[in-house]
Amino acid sequence: MTSMHADSAPGDPVLRRLPAATWRSSPALVVAGAFPLLVYVLVGWVFGPGAPTVWVLVGLVSAPVVLWAMDRLQGELFDLDGVRPGLMRRLVVAEVFIAAPLLLAAWSTFASTVATSSGSVIFQVLAVAGTALTMVSVLVAVVAVPIGTVRADVTVRTITIASFLAAARRPLGPIAATATAVAIGWLGLTWFTGLLVFVVPVLVVFAVGCAWPTATAFGVALPHLAPTRSSTARARHGEA
Amino acid sequence: MKVLPQPATMRTEDVLVALEKSGRRKSRKRSPGGIVVDVVLVAFGIMMVSPLVWLIVQSLTQPEFAFASPPSWVPVPFTLQNFADVFEYMPFFQQFGNSLLLAVISTAGALLFSVFAAYAFARIDFRGSRILMVIMLSALMVPAQLVIIPIFIMMRQVGLVDTLASLWLPALINVFQIFFLTQYFKTIPRELDEAARIDGAGHFWILFRMLIPLSGPAIAALAILGFEASWNGYFGPLIFLSSPENMTLPLGLVTLQNGFGAAPAVVVFAAITMVVLPLLVVFLAFQRQIVESVASTGLKG
16 A cells, blocks of 8 residues: 555646646736737837737847746745756856747747749748747747756757757647747737737746656656645644 | 665756866966956957947947047947948948859869979979960069050950950969969979879879878968959959949949948948858958968968
Protein backbone atom coordinates (compact mmCIF):
# COMPACT_ATOMS: atom_id res chain seq x y z
CA MET A 1 0.00 0.00 0.00
CA THR A 2 1.30 3.41 -0.86
CA SER A 3 0.46 6.68 0.72
CA MET A 4 -0.99 9.21 -1.74
CA HIS A 5 1.22 12.25 -1.78
CA ALA A 6 0.67 15.27 -3.91
CA ASP A 7 3.96 14.71 -5.78
CA SER A 8 3.23 11.07 -6.42
CA ALA A 9 -0.12 11.69 -8.09
CA PRO A 10 -0.28 10.60 -11.72
CA GLY A 11 0.25 13.10 -14.54
CA ASP A 12 2.80 15.77 -15.30
CA PRO A 13 4.09 17.48 -12.14
CA VAL A 14 4.18 20.90 -13.81
CA LEU A 15 0.64 20.69 -15.16
CA ARG A 16 -0.60 19.43 -11.80
CA ARG A 17 0.81 22.42 -9.98
CA LEU A 18 0.09 24.98 -12.69
CA PRO A 19 -3.45 26.08 -11.63
CA ALA A 20 -2.36 26.87 -8.07
CA ALA A 21 0.80 28.60 -9.26
CA THR A 22 -1.25 30.63 -11.75
CA TRP A 23 -3.61 31.75 -9.01
CA ARG A 24 -0.74 32.80 -6.75
CA SER A 25 1.01 34.73 -9.53
CA SER A 26 -2.18 36.23 -10.94
CA PRO A 27 -1.36 39.85 -9.95
CA ALA A 28 1.82 39.74 -12.02
CA LEU A 29 -0.03 38.09 -14.89
CA VAL A 30 -2.71 40.78 -14.86
CA VAL A 31 -0.04 43.48 -15.05
CA ALA A 32 1.66 41.59 -17.89
CA GLY A 33 -1.67 41.49 -19.71
CA ALA A 34 -2.44 45.17 -19.35
CA PHE A 35 1.02 46.61 -19.94
CA PRO A 36 1.40 45.65 -23.63
CA LEU A 37 -1.99 47.22 -24.39
CA LEU A 38 -0.87 50.44 -22.79
CA VAL A 39 2.36 50.34 -24.79
CA TYR A 40 0.39 49.59 -27.96
CA VAL A 41 -1.79 52.63 -27.42
CA LEU A 42 1.25 54.87 -26.90
CA VAL A 43 3.37 53.47 -29.72
CA GLY A 44 0.40 53.30 -32.07
CA TRP A 45 -0.31 56.96 -31.33
CA VAL A 46 3.25 57.88 -32.32
CA PHE A 47 3.75 55.62 -35.37
CA GLY A 48 0.21 55.01 -36.55
CA PRO A 49 -1.60 51.81 -35.58
CA GLY A 50 -1.05 50.03 -38.89
CA ALA A 51 2.73 50.11 -38.95
CA PRO A 52 4.45 46.74 -38.57
CA THR A 53 7.12 48.40 -36.42
CA VAL A 54 4.46 49.06 -33.77
CA TRP A 55 4.20 45.39 -32.86
CA VAL A 56 7.97 45.01 -32.76
CA LEU A 57 8.27 47.99 -30.42
CA VAL A 58 5.39 46.78 -28.26
CA GLY A 59 7.10 43.40 -27.95
CA LEU A 60 10.48 44.90 -27.12
CA VAL A 61 9.10 47.28 -24.50
CA SER A 62 6.74 44.73 -22.95
CA ALA A 63 9.24 41.86 -22.83
CA PRO A 64 10.64 42.77 -19.36
CA VAL A 65 7.15 42.83 -17.85
CA VAL A 66 6.24 39.53 -19.48
CA LEU A 67 9.51 38.11 -18.18
CA TRP A 68 8.67 39.32 -14.68
CA ALA A 69 5.28 37.58 -14.78
CA MET A 70 6.84 34.38 -16.08
CA ASP A 71 9.52 34.52 -13.38
CA ARG A 72 6.80 34.79 -10.74
CA LEU A 73 4.88 31.87 -12.22
CA GLN A 74 7.93 29.63 -12.59
CA GLY A 75 9.08 30.70 -9.12
CA GLU A 76 5.86 29.19 -7.77
CA LEU A 77 6.49 25.96 -9.66
CA PHE A 78 10.22 25.40 -9.24
CA ASP A 79 12.87 25.87 -6.62
CA LEU A 80 15.13 28.10 -8.68
CA ASP A 81 17.52 29.42 -6.03
CA GLY A 82 21.04 29.29 -7.46
CA VAL A 83 19.84 27.86 -10.77
CA ARG A 84 18.18 30.84 -12.38
CA PRO A 85 20.34 32.96 -14.74
CA GLY A 86 21.10 36.61 -14.04
CA LEU A 87 18.61 39.35 -14.88
CA MET A 88 20.46 40.49 -18.01
CA ARG A 89 20.59 36.97 -19.41
CA ARG A 90 16.87 36.46 -18.72
CA LEU A 91 16.10 39.80 -20.36
CA VAL A 92 18.15 38.86 -23.43
CA VAL A 93 16.26 35.57 -23.72
CA ALA A 94 12.90 37.30 -23.40
CA GLU A 95 13.76 40.12 -25.81
CA VAL A 96 15.24 37.79 -28.43
CA PHE A 97 12.44 35.26 -28.43
CA ILE A 98 9.69 37.87 -28.31
CA ALA A 99 11.25 40.17 -30.91
CA ALA A 100 12.14 37.47 -33.44
CA PRO A 101 8.57 36.38 -34.32
CA LEU A 102 7.41 40.01 -34.34
CA LEU A 103 10.23 41.04 -36.68
CA LEU A 104 9.44 38.14 -38.98
CA ALA A 105 5.76 39.05 -38.90
CA ALA A 106 6.65 42.66 -39.77
CA TRP A 107 8.80 41.41 -42.65
CA SER A 108 6.04 39.21 -44.06
CA THR A 109 3.56 42.09 -43.77
CA PHE A 110 5.97 44.29 -45.70
CA ALA A 111 6.58 41.62 -48.34
CA SER A 112 2.86 40.96 -48.80
CA THR A 113 2.17 44.70 -49.16
CA VAL A 114 4.80 44.97 -51.89
CA ALA A 115 3.49 41.78 -53.50
CA THR A 116 -0.05 43.18 -53.55
CA SER A 117 1.03 46.48 -55.12
CA SER A 118 3.40 44.99 -57.68
CA GLY A 119 1.96 41.54 -58.29
CA SER A 120 5.51 40.26 -57.98
CA VAL A 121 5.95 36.52 -57.56
CA ILE A 122 9.23 36.97 -55.67
CA PHE A 123 7.60 39.06 -52.97
CA GLN A 124 4.67 36.65 -52.78
CA VAL A 125 7.15 33.85 -52.13
CA LEU A 126 8.97 36.03 -49.58
CA ALA A 127 5.69 36.83 -47.83
CA VAL A 128 4.75 33.16 -47.60
CA ALA A 129 8.24 32.24 -46.39
CA GLY A 130 8.08 35.04 -43.81
CA THR A 131 4.72 33.80 -42.53
CA ALA A 132 6.01 30.21 -42.24
CA LEU A 133 9.11 31.38 -40.41
CA THR A 134 6.98 33.50 -38.09
CA MET A 135 4.90 30.47 -37.14
CA VAL A 136 7.98 28.34 -36.54
CA SER A 137 9.63 31.04 -34.45
CA VAL A 138 6.48 31.43 -32.34
CA LEU A 139 6.44 27.70 -31.60
CA VAL A 140 10.14 27.76 -30.73
CA ALA A 141 9.70 30.85 -28.54
CA VAL A 142 6.83 29.26 -26.61
CA VAL A 143 9.19 26.47 -25.53
CA ALA A 144 12.41 28.48 -25.35
CA VAL A 145 11.42 31.36 -23.08
CA PRO A 146 10.32 29.24 -20.07
CA ILE A 147 13.44 27.06 -20.38
CA GLY A 148 15.87 29.85 -21.18
CA THR A 149 14.82 31.87 -18.16
CA VAL A 150 15.66 29.10 -15.68
CA ARG A 151 18.77 27.50 -17.17
CA ALA A 152 21.98 29.47 -16.62
CA ASP A 153 24.36 26.68 -17.60
CA VAL A 154 23.69 26.70 -21.35
CA THR A 155 23.80 29.34 -24.06
CA VAL A 156 20.83 30.91 -25.84
CA ARG A 157 21.94 29.10 -29.00
CA THR A 158 21.65 25.73 -27.26
CA ILE A 159 18.26 26.68 -25.85
CA THR A 160 17.10 27.66 -29.35
CA ILE A 161 18.27 24.42 -30.95
CA ALA A 162 16.84 22.24 -28.18
CA SER A 163 13.52 24.13 -28.22
CA PHE A 164 13.25 23.82 -31.98
CA LEU A 165 13.93 20.08 -31.87
CA ALA A 166 11.58 19.57 -28.93
CA ALA A 167 8.78 21.56 -30.61
CA ALA A 168 9.35 19.64 -33.84
CA ARG A 169 9.01 16.31 -32.03
CA ARG A 170 5.96 17.25 -29.97
CA PRO A 171 4.38 20.29 -31.62
CA LEU A 172 0.85 19.91 -30.23
CA GLY A 173 1.55 21.69 -26.93
CA PRO A 174 3.16 24.80 -28.42
CA ILE A 175 0.52 24.90 -31.18
CA ALA A 176 -2.28 24.67 -28.61
CA ALA A 177 -0.76 27.42 -26.45
CA THR A 178 -0.32 29.73 -29.44
CA ALA A 179 -3.73 28.95 -30.90
CA THR A 180 -5.48 29.63 -27.60
CA ALA A 181 -3.81 33.01 -27.23
CA VAL A 182 -4.54 33.87 -30.87
CA ALA A 183 -8.18 32.84 -30.45
CA ILE A 184 -8.58 35.04 -27.38
CA GLY A 185 -6.92 37.90 -29.24
CA TRP A 186 -9.23 37.41 -32.20
CA LEU A 187 -12.28 37.37 -29.92
CA GLY A 188 -10.95 40.50 -28.26
CA LEU A 189 -10.64 42.26 -31.59
CA THR A 190 -13.98 41.13 -32.99
CA TRP A 191 -16.26 40.65 -29.99
CA PHE A 192 -15.29 42.03 -26.57
CA THR A 193 -12.22 44.27 -26.39
CA GLY A 194 -11.64 43.50 -22.72
CA LEU A 195 -10.53 40.00 -23.65
CA LEU A 196 -7.30 41.45 -25.02
CA VAL A 197 -6.07 41.80 -21.44
CA PHE A 198 -6.02 38.01 -21.18
CA VAL A 199 -3.96 37.32 -24.30
CA VAL A 200 -0.51 37.68 -22.73
CA PRO A 201 -1.34 36.01 -19.38
CA VAL A 202 -2.88 33.03 -21.16
CA LEU A 203 0.12 32.78 -23.47
CA VAL A 204 2.51 32.93 -20.48
CA VAL A 205 0.65 30.28 -18.48
CA PHE A 206 0.12 27.98 -21.46
CA ALA A 207 3.72 28.44 -22.57
CA VAL A 208 5.00 27.33 -19.18
CA GLY A 209 2.42 24.55 -19.12
CA CYS A 210 3.43 23.18 -22.52
CA ALA A 211 7.15 23.98 -22.56
CA TRP A 212 8.22 21.68 -19.74
CA PRO A 213 6.32 18.55 -20.83
CA THR A 214 7.55 19.15 -24.38
CA ALA A 215 11.13 19.74 -23.28
CA THR A 216 11.31 16.90 -20.74
CA ALA A 217 10.02 14.49 -23.39
CA PHE A 218 12.98 15.57 -25.49
CA GLY A 219 15.42 14.93 -22.64
CA VAL A 220 15.70 18.30 -20.91
CA ALA A 221 15.95 17.94 -17.13
CA LEU A 222 13.12 19.38 -15.06
CA PRO A 223 14.30 21.84 -12.37
CA HIS A 224 13.67 21.00 -8.71
CA LEU A 225 9.99 21.39 -7.99
CA ALA A 226 9.14 23.91 -5.29
CA PRO A 227 7.62 22.41 -2.12
CA THR A 228 3.84 22.72 -2.22
CA ARG A 229 2.15 25.01 0.30
CA SER A 230 0.27 22.08 1.83
CA SER A 231 3.43 20.02 2.35
CA THR A 232 5.24 23.05 3.78
CA ALA A 233 2.37 23.68 6.17
CA ARG A 234 2.30 20.01 7.12
CA ALA A 235 6.03 20.06 7.82
CA ARG A 236 5.70 23.20 9.91
CA HIS A 237 2.83 21.64 11.82
CA GLY A 238 4.89 18.51 12.41
CA GLU A 239 7.82 20.54 13.71
CA ALA A 240 5.52 22.39 16.04
CA MET B 1 4.13 -3.61 -5.50
CA LYS B 2 3.93 -0.03 -6.68
CA VAL B 3 7.16 1.91 -6.78
CA LEU B 4 7.02 5.50 -5.65
CA PRO B 5 8.19 7.88 -8.38
CA GLN B 6 11.51 9.55 -7.79
CA PRO B 7 11.33 13.22 -6.96
CA ALA B 8 12.14 15.35 -9.94
CA THR B 9 15.71 16.58 -9.73
CA MET B 10 17.94 18.64 -12.01
CA ARG B 11 20.14 16.08 -13.70
CA THR B 12 23.71 17.17 -14.38
CA GLU B 13 23.70 15.58 -17.83
CA ASP B 14 20.62 16.39 -19.86
CA VAL B 15 20.11 17.06 -23.54
CA LEU B 16 20.85 20.76 -23.13
CA VAL B 17 24.25 20.08 -21.56
CA ALA B 18 25.02 17.52 -24.27
CA LEU B 19 24.05 19.99 -27.00
CA GLU B 20 26.11 22.68 -25.32
CA LYS B 21 29.19 20.46 -25.19
CA SER B 22 28.84 19.45 -28.82
CA GLY B 23 28.52 23.03 -30.03
CA ARG B 24 30.86 24.75 -27.61
CA ARG B 25 33.55 26.87 -29.09
CA LYS B 26 36.78 27.83 -27.41
CA SER B 27 36.08 30.96 -25.41
CA ARG B 28 38.82 33.53 -25.56
CA LYS B 29 39.87 35.72 -22.68
CA ARG B 30 39.12 39.35 -23.26
CA SER B 31 41.73 41.89 -22.21
CA PRO B 32 40.84 45.53 -21.42
CA GLY B 33 42.79 46.62 -24.53
CA GLY B 34 40.80 44.21 -26.65
CA ILE B 35 37.56 45.62 -25.28
CA VAL B 36 38.69 49.18 -26.11
CA VAL B 37 39.59 48.10 -29.65
CA ASP B 38 36.20 46.42 -29.95
CA VAL B 39 34.43 49.57 -28.80
CA VAL B 40 36.36 51.71 -31.31
CA LEU B 41 35.63 49.23 -34.10
CA VAL B 42 31.95 49.16 -33.20
CA ALA B 43 31.88 52.97 -33.24
CA PHE B 44 33.50 53.02 -36.70
CA GLY B 45 31.12 50.30 -37.81
CA ILE B 46 28.13 52.38 -36.72
CA MET B 47 29.54 55.41 -38.56
CA MET B 48 29.99 53.38 -41.73
CA VAL B 49 26.60 51.71 -41.62
CA SER B 50 24.69 54.87 -40.67
CA PRO B 51 24.24 56.16 -44.27
CA LEU B 52 22.68 52.85 -45.25
CA VAL B 53 20.41 52.92 -42.19
CA TRP B 54 19.44 56.52 -42.96
CA LEU B 55 18.64 55.55 -46.54
CA ILE B 56 16.40 52.69 -45.44
CA VAL B 57 14.69 54.85 -42.80
CA GLN B 58 13.97 57.62 -45.36
CA SER B 59 12.57 55.06 -47.78
CA LEU B 60 10.04 54.06 -45.11
CA THR B 61 8.95 57.65 -44.42
CA GLN B 62 6.47 59.89 -46.20
CA PRO B 63 8.12 62.31 -48.70
CA GLU B 64 7.32 65.47 -46.74
CA PHE B 65 9.01 64.09 -43.62
CA ALA B 66 12.25 63.00 -45.32
CA PHE B 67 15.45 65.08 -45.05
CA ALA B 68 14.50 66.26 -41.57
CA SER B 69 17.18 68.15 -39.66
CA PRO B 70 18.51 66.74 -37.36
CA PRO B 71 18.24 63.46 -39.30
CA SER B 72 15.49 61.13 -38.19
CA TRP B 73 16.58 57.57 -37.43
CA VAL B 74 13.05 56.23 -36.96
CA PRO B 75 10.59 56.04 -39.87
CA VAL B 76 7.89 58.37 -38.54
CA PRO B 77 5.26 58.45 -39.99
CA PHE B 78 5.71 54.97 -41.38
CA THR B 79 4.70 54.12 -44.94
CA LEU B 80 5.37 51.41 -47.51
CA GLN B 81 3.93 53.48 -50.34
CA ASN B 82 7.41 54.45 -51.59
CA PHE B 83 8.18 50.80 -52.32
CA ALA B 84 4.90 50.39 -54.16
CA ASP B 85 5.63 53.58 -56.16
CA VAL B 86 8.96 52.21 -57.40
CA PHE B 87 7.08 49.84 -59.73
CA GLU B 88 5.16 52.76 -61.21
CA TYR B 89 8.27 54.73 -62.11
CA MET B 90 10.51 51.95 -63.45
CA PRO B 91 10.26 48.36 -64.73
CA PHE B 92 12.07 47.17 -61.61
CA PHE B 93 11.88 43.42 -62.06
CA GLN B 94 12.78 43.66 -65.74
CA GLN B 95 15.88 45.64 -64.85
CA PHE B 96 16.65 43.35 -61.93
CA GLY B 97 16.50 40.39 -64.30
CA ASN B 98 18.74 42.23 -66.81
CA SER B 99 21.33 42.93 -64.10
CA LEU B 100 21.24 39.36 -62.88
CA LEU B 101 21.47 37.87 -66.37
CA LEU B 102 24.32 40.17 -67.32
CA ALA B 103 26.23 39.47 -64.11
CA VAL B 104 25.82 35.70 -64.38
CA ILE B 105 26.76 35.48 -68.08
CA SER B 106 29.68 37.90 -67.74
CA THR B 107 31.09 36.20 -64.65
CA ALA B 108 30.66 32.61 -65.77
CA GLY B 109 31.74 33.27 -69.36
CA ALA B 110 34.77 35.34 -68.40
CA LEU B 111 35.89 32.71 -65.90
CA LEU B 112 35.53 29.93 -68.45
CA PHE B 113 37.58 31.75 -71.07
CA SER B 114 40.12 32.89 -68.48
CA VAL B 115 40.65 29.38 -67.19
CA PHE B 116 41.30 28.05 -70.69
CA ALA B 117 43.63 30.93 -71.59
CA ALA B 118 45.46 30.74 -68.28
CA TYR B 119 46.01 27.01 -68.71
CA ALA B 120 47.48 27.62 -72.15
CA PHE B 121 49.81 30.33 -70.88
CA ALA B 122 50.83 28.43 -67.73
CA ARG B 123 51.15 24.86 -68.99
CA ILE B 124 51.51 24.75 -72.79
CA ASP B 125 54.81 25.93 -74.27
CA PHE B 126 53.85 27.40 -77.60
CA ARG B 127 55.75 29.80 -79.80
CA GLY B 128 55.10 33.45 -79.00
CA SER B 129 53.34 32.84 -75.71
CA ARG B 130 55.45 35.40 -73.86
CA ILE B 131 54.93 38.06 -76.53
CA LEU B 132 51.21 37.32 -76.60
CA MET B 133 51.07 37.68 -72.84
CA VAL B 134 52.88 41.03 -72.97
CA ILE B 135 50.54 42.30 -75.70
CA MET B 136 47.56 41.18 -73.67
CA LEU B 137 48.87 42.80 -70.50
CA SER B 138 49.44 46.04 -72.36
CA ALA B 139 45.66 46.19 -72.82
CA LEU B 140 45.44 46.72 -69.07
CA MET B 141 47.25 50.02 -69.47
CA VAL B 142 44.55 51.48 -71.71
CA PRO B 143 41.68 53.12 -69.82
CA ALA B 144 38.22 51.62 -70.32
CA GLN B 145 36.93 55.03 -71.39
CA LEU B 146 39.16 54.88 -74.49
CA VAL B 147 38.44 51.26 -75.36
CA ILE B 148 34.72 51.74 -75.20
CA ILE B 149 34.63 53.93 -78.34
CA PRO B 150 35.90 51.26 -80.77
CA ILE B 151 33.79 48.66 -78.98
CA PHE B 152 30.72 50.82 -79.44
CA ILE B 153 31.46 51.24 -83.17
CA MET B 154 31.90 47.49 -83.53
CA MET B 155 28.69 46.74 -81.65
CA ARG B 156 26.79 49.23 -83.81
CA GLN B 157 28.10 47.56 -86.94
CA VAL B 158 26.85 44.14 -85.80
CA GLY B 159 23.56 45.63 -84.57
CA LEU B 160 23.99 44.80 -80.89
CA VAL B 161 23.68 48.31 -79.44
CA ASP B 162 20.88 48.54 -76.84
CA THR B 163 21.09 44.82 -76.10
CA LEU B 164 22.64 43.03 -73.16
CA ALA B 165 24.95 41.17 -75.54
CA SER B 166 26.83 44.43 -76.16
CA LEU B 167 27.84 44.31 -72.50
CA TRP B 168 28.53 40.66 -71.83
CA LEU B 169 30.25 39.92 -75.14
CA PRO B 170 33.29 42.20 -74.54
CA ALA B 171 33.33 41.10 -70.89
CA LEU B 172 34.05 37.49 -71.85
CA ILE B 173 37.74 38.29 -72.29
CA ASN B 174 39.04 39.60 -68.99
CA VAL B 175 42.76 40.22 -69.20
CA PHE B 176 43.25 40.64 -65.48
CA GLN B 177 41.57 37.32 -64.76
CA ILE B 178 43.70 35.55 -67.37
CA PHE B 179 46.90 37.04 -65.94
CA PHE B 180 45.93 36.28 -62.35
CA LEU B 181 44.95 32.67 -63.06
CA THR B 182 48.09 32.16 -65.15
CA GLN B 183 50.22 33.18 -62.19
CA TYR B 184 48.12 31.04 -59.85
CA PHE B 185 48.40 27.96 -62.08
CA LYS B 186 52.17 28.47 -62.22
CA THR B 187 52.35 28.06 -58.43
CA ILE B 188 50.87 24.56 -58.71
CA PRO B 189 53.78 22.06 -59.20
CA ARG B 190 54.19 20.73 -62.72
CA GLU B 191 55.04 17.35 -61.25
CA LEU B 192 51.32 16.84 -60.63
CA ASP B 193 50.63 17.33 -64.35
CA GLU B 194 53.41 14.96 -65.29
CA ALA B 195 52.12 12.29 -62.93
CA ALA B 196 48.65 12.68 -64.42
CA ARG B 197 50.06 12.49 -67.94
CA ILE B 198 51.84 9.23 -67.14
CA ASP B 199 48.44 7.90 -66.04
CA GLY B 200 47.02 8.90 -69.42
CA ALA B 201 45.33 12.21 -68.55
CA GLY B 202 44.78 14.82 -71.26
CA HIS B 203 44.68 18.62 -71.09
CA PHE B 204 40.99 18.81 -70.21
CA TRP B 205 41.32 16.21 -67.46
CA ILE B 206 44.30 18.03 -65.92
CA LEU B 207 42.52 21.38 -66.15
CA PHE B 208 39.08 20.40 -64.86
CA ARG B 209 39.98 17.61 -62.44
CA MET B 210 43.24 18.97 -61.07
CA LEU B 211 44.05 22.63 -61.61
CA ILE B 212 40.56 24.09 -61.17
CA PRO B 213 39.84 22.21 -57.89
CA LEU B 214 43.27 23.26 -56.61
CA SER B 215 42.54 26.88 -57.59
CA GLY B 216 39.15 27.01 -55.84
CA PRO B 217 39.85 30.08 -53.63
CA ALA B 218 41.31 32.08 -56.54
CA ILE B 219 38.40 31.28 -58.86
CA ALA B 220 35.88 32.00 -56.11
CA ALA B 221 37.50 35.37 -55.40
CA LEU B 222 37.53 36.28 -59.09
CA ALA B 223 33.90 35.20 -59.42
CA ILE B 224 32.83 37.34 -56.46
CA LEU B 225 34.70 40.41 -57.67
CA GLY B 226 33.54 39.87 -61.26
CA PHE B 227 29.91 39.53 -60.22
CA GLU B 228 30.14 42.61 -58.03
CA ALA B 229 31.75 44.66 -60.81
CA SER B 230 29.12 43.58 -63.31
CA TRP B 231 26.21 44.12 -60.91
CA ASN B 232 27.37 47.62 -60.02
CA GLY B 233 28.61 48.49 -63.52
CA TYR B 234 27.36 51.88 -64.71
CA PHE B 235 29.66 53.18 -67.42
CA GLY B 236 29.12 50.35 -69.94
CA PRO B 237 25.30 50.27 -69.62
CA LEU B 238 25.23 54.07 -69.87
CA ILE B 239 26.99 53.94 -73.26
CA PHE B 240 25.29 50.89 -74.76
CA LEU B 241 21.75 50.81 -73.37
CA SER B 242 19.00 53.33 -74.00
CA SER B 243 15.63 51.56 -73.67
CA PRO B 244 14.27 51.37 -70.11
CA GLU B 245 13.33 47.70 -70.56
CA ASN B 246 16.94 46.83 -71.51
CA MET B 247 18.60 48.85 -68.75
CA THR B 248 20.36 47.38 -65.76
CA LEU B 249 19.54 48.47 -62.22
CA PRO B 250 22.33 51.04 -61.66
CA LEU B 251 21.32 52.83 -64.85
CA GLY B 252 17.63 52.44 -64.03
CA LEU B 253 18.17 54.05 -60.63
CA VAL B 254 19.87 57.07 -62.16
CA THR B 255 17.16 57.53 -64.79
CA LEU B 256 14.60 57.16 -62.00
CA GLN B 257 16.10 60.25 -60.43
CA ASN B 258 16.95 62.30 -63.52
CA GLY B 259 14.73 61.02 -66.27
CA PHE B 260 11.48 62.33 -67.64
CA GLY B 261 8.90 62.45 -64.83
CA ALA B 262 11.58 62.12 -62.12
CA ALA B 263 10.51 60.25 -58.99
CA PRO B 264 10.65 61.83 -55.50
CA ALA B 265 13.84 61.18 -53.58
CA VAL B 266 12.16 58.79 -51.13
CA VAL B 267 11.04 56.59 -54.03
CA VAL B 268 14.63 56.55 -55.29
CA PHE B 269 15.72 55.59 -51.77
CA ALA B 270 13.16 52.78 -51.74
CA ALA B 271 14.47 51.53 -55.10
CA ILE B 272 18.07 51.67 -53.84
CA THR B 273 17.03 49.74 -50.72
CA MET B 274 15.44 47.07 -52.89
CA VAL B 275 18.63 46.84 -54.96
CA VAL B 276 21.00 46.77 -52.00
CA LEU B 277 19.16 44.50 -49.57
CA PRO B 278 19.33 41.23 -51.56
CA LEU B 279 23.08 41.64 -52.08
CA LEU B 280 23.50 42.58 -48.43
CA VAL B 281 21.66 39.45 -47.35
CA VAL B 282 23.78 37.29 -49.68
CA PHE B 283 26.94 38.93 -48.38
CA LEU B 284 25.93 38.44 -44.74
CA ALA B 285 25.00 34.82 -45.42
CA PHE B 286 28.31 34.00 -47.15
CA GLN B 287 30.45 36.56 -45.33
CA ARG B 288 32.97 34.05 -44.01
CA GLN B 289 33.47 32.30 -47.35
CA ILE B 290 33.77 35.59 -49.24
CA VAL B 291 36.35 37.02 -46.84
CA GLU B 292 38.29 33.76 -46.74
CA SER B 293 38.47 33.40 -50.52
CA VAL B 294 39.45 37.03 -51.10
CA ALA B 295 41.98 36.98 -48.23
CA SER B 296 43.57 33.70 -49.33
CA THR B 297 44.28 35.05 -52.81
CA GLY B 298 45.31 38.53 -51.75
CA LEU B 299 42.81 40.19 -54.05
CA LYS B 300 40.85 43.31 -53.30
CA GLY B 301 37.87 44.91 -54.97
